[in-house]
Structure formats: C-alpha cells, structure tokens
Amino acid sequence: MGKAKTFAAKLARETSTEGKVICPVCNTERKKLKMIINKKKSGDSWSPKYEYIRVCKCNETDLLAGKKF
Numbered sequence: 001m002g003k004a005k006t007f008a009a010k011l012a013r014e015t016s017t018e019g020k021v022i023c024p025v026c027n028t029e030r031k032k033l034k035m036i037i038n039k040k041k042s043g044d045s046w047s048p049k050y051e052y053i054r055v056c057k058c059n060e061t062d063l064l065a066g067k068k069f
C-alpha cells in the first residue's frame with residue numbers, strides 16, 4: 001500500500017506542477033496575477049494598462065505592500 005500511495009502522490013505532484021512556473025530562487029509557484037499599471041505618457045494623459053505579472057514569495061510581500069517594482 002505504501003508504494004502505491006507514494007506513486008499516486010508522485011503522479012499527482014507531477015500533474016499539478018505541469019504548466020506551472022516554479023521560481024528557482026524561492027522554489028514556490030509563480031502565479032499569474034493581473035495588475036493594472038498606470039503608465040504616464042510624457043505630458044498629460046494616463047493610460048491604464050493591464051499586465052500579467054508573475055508573483056512568488058520573492059515579490060509578493062512588495063506587491064502586498066503596494067510597492068512598484
């Protein structure tokens with residue numbers, strides 16, 4: 001039973017990590033997060049822009065704190 005359980009766990013792990021990006025620094029999944037970024041053009045108007053960014057433990061603290069990076 002032990003071996004079967006281990007195999008299933010291994011299989012589940014491999015399946016769950018498929019298509020995900022793991023950060024080599026903190027070894028956690030880098031999740032996609034949609035952010036609205038205001039880019040100011042030289043002069044007058046602001047143009048809100050949606051951007052997908054990768055969030056892992058390396059930068060999630062800064063993001064939650066509202067810092068720009």
Ligand SMILES: [Zn+2]
Nearest residue numbers: 023026056058
């Ligand atoms: Zn990281």
